[in-house]
Amino acid sequence: MTRHPMLKYLKEKGPAGPRMPTIMCPGCGAGQVLNYTLHAVDEIIHNDGTRKEDFVFISGVGCSARLTSHYLNFDSGWTIHGRSLPIATGALLANPSLKIVVFTGDGDAMAIGGNHFIHTCRRNLDVTILCINNGLYGMTGGQVAPTTPTGTATATTPYGNMEEAFDLCKMAETSGASYVARWTTAHPRQTIKSIKKGIGKKGTAFIEILSQCPIHMKTPPVEMLRDFKANTVSINKSRGHGEDKILIGEFCHMERPEWTEKYQKILEQFD
Amino acid sequence: MNRLSINPDYCKGCLICVDACPGKAIGASDRVNPKGYTLPAERDMQQCNGCKLCEIVCPDFAIAVEIEEEKS
Ligand SMILES: Cc1ncc(C[n+]2csc(CCOP(=O)(O)OP(=O)(O)O)c2C)c(N)n1
Ligand code: SF4
Ligand code: SF4
Ligand SMILES: [Mg+2]
Numbered sequence: 568m569t570r571h572p573m574l575k576y577l578k579e580k581g582p583a584g585p586r587m588p589t590i591m592c593p594g595c596g597a598g599q600v601l602n603y604t605l606h607a608v609d610e611i612i613h614n615d616g617t618r619k620e621d622f623v624f625i626s627g628v629g630c631s632a633r634l635t636s637h638y639l640n641f642d643s644g645w646t647i648h649g650r651s652l653p654i655a656t657g658a659l660l661a662n663p664s665l666k667i668v669v670f671t672g673d674g675d676a677m678a679i680g681g682n683h684f685i686h687t688c689r690r691n692l693d694v695t696i697l698c699i700n701n702g703l704y705g706m707t708g709g710q711v712a713p714t715t716p717t718g719t720a721t722a723t724t725p726y727g728n729m730e731e732a733f734d735l736c737k738m739a740e741t742s743g744a745s746y747v748a749r750w751t752t753a754h755p756r757q758t759i760k761s762i763k764k765g766i767g768k769k770g771t772a773f774i775e776i777l778s779q780c781p782i783h784m785k786t787p788p789v790e791m792l793r794d795f796k797a798n799t800v801s802i803n804k805s806r807g808h809g810e811d812k813i814l815i816g817e818f819c820h821m822e823r824p825e826w827t828e829k830y831q832k833i834l835e836q837f838d
Numbered sequence: 839m840n841r842l843s844i845n846p847d848y849c850k851g852c853l854i855c856v857d858a859c860p861g862k863a864i865g866a867s868d869r870v871n872p873k874g875y876t877l878p879a880e881r882d883m884q885q886c887n888g889c890k891l892c893e894i895v896c897p898d899f900a901i902a903v904e905i906e907e908e909k910s
Binding site for chain 2: 568569570571572575587588589591592593594595596597598599602603606663752755756759781788789792793820837
């Protein structure tokens with residue numbers, strides 16, 4: 568039997584027995600994001616001499632946060648809800664050459680962790696933030712989040728969400744991140760390319776991936792993926808049209824001084 | 839011809855792979871795993887162009903494509 572090529576990066580067994588299949592529900596977008604991320608990491612390892620040991624994966628709490636130490640055969644940490652970025656900051660300051668990838672849910676990143684998120688971007692710390700945005704709190708039962716689209720019915724907004732959602736990419740860009748992009752789980756090749764770019768970028772790379780929670784949205788995964796394709800338009804093609812659609816693509820790709828590099832310069836004054 | 843390997847222990851029957859295949863080489867089968875998930879299967883492998891999209895989009899690392907040339 569041919570095995571999936573990314574299984575080489577996963578722990579299929581642990582001390583307490585098998586870890587696979589994952590805990591995610593059938594058709595959950597979080598598993599797809601893991602697959603895309605491993606494809607990007609695999610290409611980086613094969614093409615530019617980066618070693619497996621150079622990567623560290625960090626997450627907080629939530630369904631999307633389960634993608635790290637449970638399954639990954641990399642240095643990784645499954646940490647505290649909303650606090651993946653302070654812990655990533657600590658790892659980076661201890662070893663600025665690490666390639667740090669953070670998996671975070673929309674609630675983890677922008678509800679409980681919102682403050683850490685904007686300050687990581689402001690400092691332009693060299694981390695890649697992959698935000699799996701399913702528009703709700705999946706793990707705790709599908710409650711409304713600050714990212715739930717207006718009108719969407721959730722467990723706590725049965726008549727539809729009356730609030731406006733945060734635009735996470737605008738938030739990242741205006742806070743100072745060097746690289747900002749949005750894709751969906753229905754855009755595998757673009758997402759992989761973007762993750763590669765983000766990891767290669769010196770500074771904060773924020774990539775939002777709109778993802779399906781078929782369980783709490785009570786919709787088959789294939790239908791949700793088709794909707795992502797139908798309801799999004801590339802920023803390069805939109806030209807002001809299609810405002811009713813969600814913009815996807817790269818919103819920001821610029822050079823800005825990165826925190827640990829600036830800090831190193833200060834340290835060098837004392838050599 | 840290319841071949842597909844489906845891991846019945848990992849597959850959760852979401853059928854995302856079936857929908858992603860541009861050539862309709864994969865289809866839902868009538869095989870159900872012990873958890874009750876409907877497994878995908880090769881449908882018409884003449885239509886497989888080796889793009890490996892099924893392998894990339896699978897949330898559960900449960901499907902793999904064996905490209906014909908890779909064997910020789
Ligand atoms: C400090 C703290 N507060 C609240 C919780 C409960 N909690 C667990 S996961 C979660 C929300 C997760 O939502 P999100 O980050 O969007 O991840 P998803 O499950 O949707 O992938 C909450 C509120 C917690 N574990 N810790
Ligand atoms: S509850 Fe939703 S987000 Fe959580 S594993 Fe299930 S499908 Fe995925
Ligand atoms: S995408 Fe993966 S888990 Fe879903 S049906 Fe296909 S092989 Fe099974
Ligand atoms: Mg969420």
